[in-house]
Amino acid sequence: MSSPRVARRLIITRGIVQGVGFRPFVFRLATRCFLKGYVQNDTLGVSIDIEGEREHLDRFINSMLDSPPPQALIEELHWQDLPPLGYTTFEIKNSLPEADSTHKEALVAPDIATCEECLKEFFDPSDRRYLYPFINCSHCGPRYTIARDIPYDRVNTTMDAFIMCQDCSGEYHDPQDRRFHAQPNACPRCGPRLRLLDCRGNELPGDVLEQAVSLLKGGRILAIKGIGGYHLAVDATQSRVVSELRNRKRRWEKPFALMARDLEVARGVCHVGPQGDQLLLSAKRPIVLLEKKPGAKIAEGVAPGCKELGIMLPYTPLHHYLLRHAGDLLVMTSGNVTDEPIVFEDPEALARLKDVADYFLVSNRPIFTRCDDSVVRVNPEFGMRNSECGISHSAPRTPHSAILIRRARGYAPYPLRLASPFGKNVLACGAMLKNTFCIGKKHHAFLSPHIGDLENLETLEAFQQGIERFKKMLYLEPDIVSYDMHPDYLSTQYALGLEDGISKIPVQHHHAHVVSCMVENGLEGEVIGVAFDGLGYGEDGHLWGGEFLLASPQGYRRMGHLEYVPMPGGQRAIKEPWRMALSYLYYLFGKDFLETDIEFVRRLDKGKWPTVKEMMDKKTNSPLTSSMGRLFDGVSALLGIRGVITYEGQAAIELESASGGTDEGTDTPYHFELKEREGKILIGWHGLFEGILQDLLLGTPTPKVSSRFHHAVALMTGEVCKRIRGESGQKRVVLSGGVFQNVLLLRLCEGILGREGFDVYIHHKVPTNDGGLSLGQAVIADRQYLPQLKGAK
Structure with missing residues (x-):
């Protein structure tokens, strides 16, 4: 008979508890607490069957919650008391077989940057892994990109082809070793290897690492296989090779990403700051957008x-x-040809990049799932409204936070946990630009890594492949598919082409933006949603983008919007912002604007003007838009900053940059006219452009004009929200859409709204651009489908 002081508990943990050293951590903790039993992975997470004195069990559970492994995240922990069995040891058991695959819910960890312990061994000549490029341990290395299935065991990864040698196996089974149950464990004797190939696929003899260094120093372009795909690498100080890379990749002006040796080097070329330090050094290792220092010693062609x-x-x-x-x-920079997804398979790399790269640094460790680098922007003025793992919006404000521009390596595939579970399995297909998809299952929304712009067959194939792999890992088929209302999006066409048994629900673009921000902030009920972006298909058939909604996941009312204006040339007006400037001026002043003595008019190609005028007059290929993004484009072109773009968002980015981030403009900001029409607030921009033209005629410096414009948009946002509050009583405001990547505008809007007594919510877990759209689509479709289902009964 067992002592009354002895108890047994079956503990169930859920969250990021596989691939982060959680089982070895549990083993060591149980041993220190004098407990017996076992721990094992299963398709839901990690199960612990453990017994010992009650006091020791309590200490074990408290320690597990208080001090888990650095990359672990325990979302749920509960236990059941059972009769003691008299265990005499504690062990790590093999993973539980799939008794019921429909209950696959274990979360795969994101890929983790190399830890300091592994780096010390890597550079230690006396270590058996000296200069072994695949060194890793239970605290670092690839996870998501090598996982083929769950549970996360070696047999379910691309490392299953590499049989551990005696030394590696000894480490793997030693509870005191850092590589205890490290699934990708390997060494030069038994693990993957590097090869150096020329652009025809011929292997070069000699020391691979030394040759790679020599080639980079010599001004060659290397395609380098990484964790989630290929990079194209060159020496950032050599202007000739940077220019050559641009020509070969056909990426004419969009900035290249840099990799710095260490934080000191990064500080030498950028103003980093405390939040920049934290982001750069984090295990996620994103690309961080930072202000360039004057005289930074890099080739001008980098950015x-x-x-x-x-x-x-x-x-x-x-x-x-x-x-x-x-x-x-x-x-x-990402290993791809412009507008295509990142390359991650070796044959594909040689085929697609042979005219870009001179040499290929490849390995025989397969990548199962492609995953590009994440991109964040430091937001020095605003903090996260939520803790990383909670959903309460009452969490203390953190003074420095970051805006996610692209959510991929290091962040994906970690899901968002919802307070209210999905009623059905949902697949949300996202938008065209910066596409991601989202799968909703029970309490989790699984947002895919960044895929890219769905504008070609290659990216569509990556999108479809990603969906199939998520479905396999989560073992589900969707009951509902949601998609953008725009009929020409490839994501929409994919959704509509699925089998007839799936419920298909269209979701308005800006409604999805607002709800995505609501979800990550744990908001229920209605909010005032401010959705500013490039464009999204509206219910009236026009292209929306400067929207004020009263919204919830169940529906929305369009409360206000920017006045419509033609986009002469349709998509060409996006690539040629001078068309938008011309459209605004012609709409406001007729052809008399041609008499205005400003640089924009003087430099206007008078040969193109009659054609553009005819388009607008006859309303041919000139769709109407209320887009805030197009307004930013038009102002950028009018100021002579950017009339033609070579990458998405360039005109607006340079308009923000031209302001210098200053607060100038509060003295005499421009103004918008707020009018009532058909029960909506119509936001006119006549006064805005009159003010800008007056400043241009007076020779007002461009930074001051840009700053005044930003202030005008923020002040208008505050005024419209006040009017909506007066009608609805709602004081919670959600800011979403790609325009809010603009940190200056975001800072101004939150400041003005905060002073007016609003509670303001912004994105911090998913991108504010279209990369976060699929999250909103998934939740809206689920919430709207359930009432339909009840009504059908």
């Missing part, structure tokens, strides 16, 4: 005309070696 640089620190052993020996700064 031509930009005041910011995208910079990251090494996150694989190979990166650390190259940055230590080949130069302090390397361009590390």
Whole structure:
């Protein structure tokens, strides 16, 4: 008979508890607490069957919750008391077989940057893994990109082909070793290897690492296989090779990402600051957008005309070696041809990049799932409204936070946990630009890594492949598919082409933006949603984008919007912002604007003017838009900042940059006219452009004009929200859409709204651009489907 002091508990943990050293941690903790039993992975998470004195069990559970492994996140922990069985040891058991695959809910950890312990071994000549580029342990290395299935065991990863040698196996089974149950564990004797190939696929003899360094120093372009795909790398200080990379990749002006040897090097070229330090050094290792220092010693072609640089620190052993020996700064741009997804399979890399790269640094460790680098922007003025793992919006304000621009490596596939579970399995297909998809299952929304712009067959195939792999890992088929209302989006066409048994629900673009921000902030009920972006298909058939909604997941009312204006040339007006400037001026002043003595008019191609005028007059290929993004484009072109773009958002980005981030403009900001029409607030911009033209005629400096424009938009946002509050009583405001990547505008809007007594919510877990749209689509479709289902009964 067992002692009354002895108890047994079956403990169930859910969250990021696989692939983060959680079972070895449990083993060591149980041993220290004098407990017996076992721990094992299953398709739901980690189960612990454990017994011992009650006091020791309580201490075990408290320690597990208080001090889990650095990359673990325990979302749920509950236990059941059972009769003691008299266990005599504690062990890690093999994973529980799939008794019921429909209950696959274990979360795969994101990929983790190389830890300090592994780096010390990597550079230690006496260590058996000296300069082994695949060194890892239970605290670092690839996770998501090598996982084929769950539970996260070696047999379910791309490492299953590599049989551990005796030494590695000894580490794997030693409870005191850092590699105890580290699934990707390997060494030079038994693990993956590097090869160096020329652009025809021929292997080069000699030391691979030394040759790679020599080639980079010699001004060659290397395609380097990483954790989630290929990078194209060159020495960032050599202007010739940077220019050559641009020509070969056909990426004419969009900034390249940089990788710096260490934080000191990053500080030498950028203003980093405390939040920048934290982001650069985090295990996620995103690309961080930071202000460039004057005189930064990099080639001008890295980020031509930009005041910011995208910079990251090494996150694989190979990166650390190259940055230590080949130069302090390397361009590390995604391994693709412009507009295509990142390449991640070796044959595909050689086929698609043979005309871009001179040499290929490849390995025989397969990547199962592609995953690009994440991109964040430091937001020095605003804090997260939520804790990283909670959903309460009453969490204390953190003074420095970041805005996610692209959510991928290091963040994906970690899901968002919802307070209210999905009633059905949902697939949300996202938008066209910056596409992601989202799968909703029970309490979790699984947002895919960044896929790219769905504008070609290659990206569509990556989108479809990603969906199939998520479905396999989560073992589900969707009951509902949601999609954007725009009929020409490939994501919409994909959704509509699915089998007839799936319920298909269209979701308005800006409604999805607002709800995505509501979900990550844990908001229920109605909010005032401010959705500013490039464009989204509206219910009236026009292209929306400067929207004020009264919204909830169940529906929305359009309360106000920017006045419509033609987009002469349709999509060409996006790539040629001068068309938008011309449209605003012609709409307001007729052809008399041609008599205005400003630089924009003087430089206008008078040969194109009659054609554009005819388009607008006859309403041919000139769709109407209420887009805030197009307004930013038009002002940028009018100020002579950017009349033609080479990458998405360039005109608006440079308009923000032109302001210098200053607060000038509060003295005499421009004004919008707020009018009532058909029960909505119609936001006119006549006064705005009159003010801008007056400043241009007076020779007012461009930074001051840009700053005044930003202030005018923020003040207008506050005024419209006050009117909506007066009608609805609602004081919670959600800011979403790609325009809010603009930190100056975001800072101004939150400041003005806060002073007016509003509670303001912004994105911090998913991108505010279209990369976060699928989250909103998933939740809206689920909430709207359930009432339909009840009504059908």
